[in-house]
Amino acid sequence: MRQPFPFSAIVGQTEMKQAMILTAVDPGIGGVLVFGDRGTGKSTAVRALAALLPPIRALVGSPTNAATAEDHPDWAEPVSGKSHDVPTPVIDLPLGATEDRVVGALDIERALTRGEKAFEPGLLARANRGYLYIDEVNLLEDHIVDLLLDVAQSGENVIEREGLSIRHDARFVLVGSGNPEEGELRPQLLDRFGLSVEVRSPTDIDERVEVIRRRAAFDTQPEAFLKKWRAKDTKIRKAILSGRAALGSVEASDAALRDCAELCVALGSDGLRGELTLLRTARALAAYEGSDAVTRDHLRRVAPMSLSHRLRRDPLDEAGSASRVLRTVEDVFA
Amino acid sequence: MMQDRLEAWITGHLALTLLAVDPVGLGGLHLRARAGPVRDAFLSRMPPALAPRRITPDIDDTALFGGVDIAATLAAGRVIRSTGLLSRPGTLMLTMAERCGPGLAARLAQALDSGAEQSLILLDEGADADERAPSTLTERLAFRVDLDGLRAQDLAELALGDPEIDAARTRLSSVTLPDEAMILLTETAARFGIGSLRAPWLACCAARAHAAVSHRNKVGEDDIQIAAQLVFAHRATVIPQGDEDAATPPEPEHDGDSGQDRDISDDLRLPQDMLIDAVKALLPPEVLAALSVPRTAPAGKGSGGAGQKRKGNRRGRPLPSRKGRADGQNRIDLIATLRAAAPWQPLRRKAQPDATGLLIRPSDIHVKRYQELSDRLVIFAVDASGSAAMARLAEAKGAIELMLAEAYARRDHVALITFRGDGAELALPPTRSLVQTKRQLAGLAGGGGTPLAAGLRMVADLAQRAQGQGLSPALALLTDGRANVPLPGRTGRAAAAEDAxxxxxxxxxxxxxGAVIDTAMRPQPDLAKLAQTLRAAYVPLPRADAQGLSRAIGTALEG
Structure with missing residues (x-):
């Protein structure tokens, strides 16, 4: 496997990068949905972000990357207790994956050869403490998406099937990407992704050339290229780590809460998930940038990504929901 | 024409050669050709450096990624793992790529992206333009070669020798790509309306590979031109404006063969127009035809959705389990497997007296099967405006009743939306009940303007709901003319058309x-255009009775 493309070297796409960084700061935000054209660097960004994060410490041989012996699931083979550093896992969930493969199932091999009832962990176990990346999430079968969102929210995978009754930790950040031309995601599912960003191919020729230029440099001289961007990547990593540490101490005043609520009411977003995510994301942004309280500026900057997918669709508004959110933000904060 | 075919053959070979030089960078080749001597001849000239392994669209995960080989494990009595095709670098050749499902396409795309040194050759035997390999894959492959219309006797011998390809491979890493070349290729891609940034990058790789083949250590203008032709021609979505004489592209001004060997650092100012003309000359004729009208079907079968329901072995109504292979996709029916093995136990025990436990052979394995039938929802959107007249409404009612009469066998549900005056109305929610329908339809009224936009909006809402319930919606739009009532909040005919x-x-x-049924006395060009926007069939049907209507809709939606 070659090294992933450095995160900081991705040209443009600031909103997508920002959203991904914020979920790294606070995984509780609940996943990112990236909708956009082909070839805009969606999967590159996910892989790059995971490579940028510090390795996690996990027990050797643990199927769920458990950090301590208590977290190690009791159904798995016992481990030696030694731990090692593993890179933050990024698990790809391919289209057409069966439910068995996703949640895990009875280990047929052991059942048939040894007559034992054992559990074979699925992709969710492997994604624990990392990222689960689904390309073309809009084409994934609805019942799998439902299941994924459930697990992502509860942080636990519960299996009750084929005589097995098993649960294990499955805390991961869900990153879904897709091309809206090929099918929409149901609104119920949209709403359950924390953030949503739209990416477009850059239209500016200079920007496009820069993408190709960096790609060429990366492919021809990977070491030099990685070295060149290492400093910037390290800077982002440090900011993420300090953001994680500071997250608990970021204050959200009543005024900020009021702003959140007013914004969501003005936009007519259904349910309370909008407010909760908006606040949480703003808090993560404040922590990432080292400020100790959530300000209107933070809210303003994260409002489009945390609210644009929760609006009732207005097909007559060609500008898209993100700009609608921005307009409303200006009205409410005026 | 002869010349064109030969050109396809030559560019095909060039693409194959370049692919052999840089398989990983270029991703692969999309070969569109029917199985036959021409395709065989083309593939037989494949450089041995590629040596592809054939896979079919029904390949299972174990074969691709490796895993426990259950059959071998059972036979041997110990765990035997198989290595997957994707775990070794190399070239895969997917036959019948037009039948490749989204699941396999996603897995292969992932393998191409992961940097596992894979490349892919798609053998696409699609008969018409709609039947083609998934765009997820074709987007990642640099080249497309179309060999249709070529005859075996037209073929010429022109493959490069293997030593030359090997030499070019070693040269490849030292070929430099000047900045101007990148700019030029990126700009050209943008002018052809190619949004994806993979295209210019693949073109850069192609240019480097071509430079390596031509014994150059720096990408020159010939390389750029050929790369642009090979990579951009089939991706173009717009024809660059600015010059009308596209039919006669000016001959690129080469000053003989000596031009190739020039140092191109300062004269790499290949005029962009020239590059564009070069690509234009290679635009496949069907692309030109498709470009002259608005793009109609970018999605469709090319990408395939999970929305369409199909028979599967994962969910749905259970069917009796059947003997099968455990391939990682199927679910093994344990009980049936044990039941199949049970009668043989004494016999097998005699053969293997020292074995413990159950003696299960691969042939005992039964897999679960499910049948998932999706019901179709035919949404009738009927123009009940004054102009469309009551007669039309009556015919639509008749057609609905006819379709419902057959609905049980065809698993159709039917819904009716009427639009007139200033809004649309769901006259008949999705149903299969004939009785209920007759009662509901009896009291429908007509008259007023044509709020086409409102009708279509309701169609979209209903279709989305239906999809959520696992139905596959289809649309039959019956109208006789132009929209003249916009969505609420706007006024004017222009706004009405825009909204529609x-x-x-x-x-x-x-x-x-879907199908747009034009019920006007004379076919309306506006409606044909609307049908194109809807990506629906356009059926002018000036005089129809309920039976004719039902038949027309049936055929249009089947197609």
Missing amino acids: YLMAGLVAAMNMP
Whole structure:
């Protein structure tokens, strides 16, 4: 496997990068949905972000990357207790994956050869403490998406099937990407992704050339290229780590809460998930940038990504929901 | 024409050669050709450096990624793992790529992206333009070669020798790509309306590979031109404006063969127009035809959705389990497997007296099967405006009743939306009940303006709901003319038409089959255009009775 493309070297796409960084700061935000054209660097960004994060410490041989012996699931083979550093896992969930493969199932091999009832962990176990990346999430079968969102929210995978009754930790950040031309995601599912960003191919020729230029440099001289961007990547990593540490101490005043609520009411977003995510994301942004309280500026900057997918669709508004959110933000904060 | 075919053959070979030089960078080749001597001849000239391994669209995960080989494990009595095709670098050749499902396409795309040194050759035998390999894959492959219309006796011998390809491979890493070349290729891609940034990058790789083949250590203008032709021609979505004489592209001004060997650092100012003309000359004729009208079917079968339901072995109504292979996709029916093994136990025990436990052979394995039938929802959107007249409404009612009469066998549900005056109305929610329908339809009224936009909006809403319930919606739009009532909040005929097209776009994005039935006395060009926006069939039907209507809709939606 070659090294992933450095995160900081991705040209443009600031909103997508920002959203991904914020979920790294606070995984509780609940996943990112990236909708956009082909070839805009969606999967590159996910892989790059995971490579940028510090390795996690996990027990050797643990199927769920458990950090301590208590977290190690009791159904798995016992481990030696030694731990090692593993890179933050990024698990790809391919289209057409069966439910068995996703949640895990009875280990047929052991059942048939040894007559034992054992559990074979699925992709969710492997994604624990990392990222689960689904390309073309809009084409994934609805019942799998439902299941994924459930697990992502509860942080636990519960299996009750084929005589097995098993649960294990499955805390991961869900990153879904897709091309809206090929099918929409149901609104119920949209709403359950924390953030949503739209990416477009850059239209500016200079920007496009820069993408190709960096790609060429990366492919021809990977070491030099990685070295060149290492400093910037390290800077982002440090900011993420300090953001994680500071997250608990970021204050959200009543005024900020009021702003959140007013914004969501003005936009007519259904349910309370909008407010909760908006606040949480703003808090993560404040922590990432080292400020100790959530300000209107933070809210303003994260409002489009945390609210644009929760609006009732207005097909007559060609500008898209993100700009609608921005307009409303200006009205409410005026 | 002869010349064109030969050109396809030559560019095909060039693409194959370049692919052999840089398989990983270029991703692969999409070969569109029917199985036959021409394709065989083409593939037989494949450089041995590629040596592809054949896979078929029904390959299972174990074969691709490796895993426990259950059959071998059972036979041997110990765990035997198989290595997957993707775990070794190399070239895969996917036969019948037009039948490749989204699941396999996603897995292969992932393998191409992961940097596992894979490349892919798609053998696409699609008969018409709609039947083609998934765009997820073709987007990642640099080249497309179309060999249709070529005859075996036209072929010429022109493959490069293997030593030359090997030499070019070693040269490849030292070929430099000047900045101007990148700019030129990126700009050209943008002018052809190619949004994806993979295209210019693949073109850069192609240019480098071509430079390596031509014994150059720096990408020159010939390389750029050829790369642009090979990579951009089939991706173009617009024809660059600015010069009308596209039919006669000016001959690129080469000053003989000596031009190739010049140092090109300062004269790499290949005029962009020239590059564009070069690509234009290679635009496949069907692309030109498709470009002259608005793009109609970018999604469709090319990408395939999980929305269409199909028979599967994962969910749905259970069927009796059947003997099968455990391939990682199927679910093994344990009980049936044990039941199959049970009678043989004494016999097998005799053969293997020292074995413990159950003696299960691969042939005992039964897999679960499910049948998932999706019901179709035919949404009738009927223009009940004054102009459309009551007669039309009556015919639509008749057609609905006829379709419902057959609905049980065909698993159709039917819904009716009427639009007139200033809004649309769901006259008949999705149903299969004939009795209920007759009662509901009896009291329908007509008259007023034509709020096409409102009707289409309701169609979109209903279709989305239906999809959520696992139905596959289809649309039959019956109208006789232009929209003259816009959505609420706007006024004017122009706004009405604009809204109608906007909503049609929304409906089209849902990717459902449809038909626009033109019920006017004379076919309306406006409606043909609307049908195109809707990506629906256009059926002018000036005089129809209920039976004719039902038949027309049936055939249009089947197609």
